[in-house]
Amino acid sequence: MTGRRVRSVSFDVSVPRFLLAKSVGRLTDAVLYGPLSGVSLGDRPALPLPGPDWLRLEVIFGGICGTDIGNLTYSASPAMEPFGSFPAVLGHEILGRVVERGDDVSEVEVGQRVTVDPFIHCRVRGWAPEAWCGSCRDGRHATCENAGEDGPQQIDGKAFAPGTIQGYHRSLPGGWSTEVVVHRSQVFAVDDALSDRAAALMEPLAIGMHAVLNTPITDPGAPALVLGSGPIALATIWALRASGFEGEIIGQIKRDHEAALARSFGADTIIRPGDEARSAMVETGASAYMPLVGDEVWAGGGFPLIFDCVGSGQTLAQSLRYASPRGRIVMLGCAAELKKLDLTFVWAREIEVKGFTGYGRETFRGEERHTFDITHDLLIESGAPVEDMVTHVFPLAEARRALAVAGNRRKWKSVKVLLEP
Incomplete structure (x- = not known):
């Protein structure tokens, strides 16, 4: 040596x-x-x-x-x-x-x-x-x-x-x-x-898997909205589907080649930020309202489960406004110092916000295993x-x-x- x-x-x-x-x-x-x-x-x-x-x-x-x-x-x-x-x-x-x-x-x-x-x-x-x-x-x-x-x-x-x-x-x-x-x-x-x-890709895929396995699905038929088009967002889409999530997975994706990947990993619907995202919100039954100052806000409908895999001020603001009452926002994007983030809806809609990092010991299908082991086996099982x-x-x-x-x-x-x- x-x-x-x-x-x-x-x-x-x-x-x-x-x-x-x-x-x-x-x-x-x-x-x-x-x-x-x-x-x-x-x-x-x-x-x-x-x-x-x-x-x-x-x-x-x-x-x-x-x-x-x-x-x-x-x-x-x-x-x-x-x-x-x-x-x-x-x-x-x-x-x-x-x-x-x-x-x-x-x-x-x-x-x-x-x-x-x-x-x-x-x-x-x-x-x-x-x-x-x-x-x-x-x-x-x-x-x-x-x-x-x-x-x-x-x-x-x-x-x-x-x-x-x-x-x-x-x-x-x-x-x-x-x-x-x-x-x-x-x-x-x-x-x-x-x-x-x-x-x-085991490490980034395990990050998505860790977040999914630690976010219990309260309504199996409800949709999940995944914000982002990078590896962690794609990993989250794959982890949701591979682990047995049965609801609609909606991916907010910017570019066509990323949208194609998201579909092949299990996304049902692809929307673009902006008008398409707004239309998806309307389809949940939400109605838009304009305050005297600021961006539009929503009431009724919304998404009960949102994974923010970007962590920017824009995506966090969208998550807070698009979440349904008592909805859950899972933060996977590396959000840092954000200016002028309006947290009103955390208390006004009783929203739960939780972040995840890394991986560790999980309980899945009745067994305790490391996230890497679960991810490894589901990669083979899913064939994605x-x-x-x-x-x-x-x-x-x-x-x-x-x-x-x-x-x-x-x-x-x-x-x-x-x-x-």
């Missing part, structure tokens, strides 16, 4: 880069992903396995997520900054092949394909079970309460850095690399029935062509171009962009 180098894409955060991105970022990608940014392609020393419970994977695919674009462009909220550590090798959507395993690892074999749960929990940090936080004890490790703390585990002789997720973590390099080191609790075997491209979501694949050397394509979906018609080390 001594002297071996690993090719990877890393990112470092600084105040000057933040100011540059905010001032010039709209004019040129160079300050967001290019030489002037904190993104760099280079070599790093290969990590030794930290212990007998760890594995080494060669990376088959590393996905680019909308969260990555948000962080690289400094458009995400700074609220989560204490729960990451930099410089970091990016990439939390990882499909790999086992090339080395510690003596205590028996769940997977060398040569086997695996997907990776990138959330770093108390067990990965090295804490004994009696010291685990409440979230980790409950199997909800995506909200680990020790994310801002160092852990007893050492990586290459160094203290374990704070951080919520592999890919934004100084100690554990992510999947935009030729290899990664992961804990045995993070890996999930992939059946030969799944293609590499389908398996590479989820790999069609992958629109672009780039070699690691073209990571900056890949980021530019992923960051401008309108121009490049990109949905999911993968790096292939």
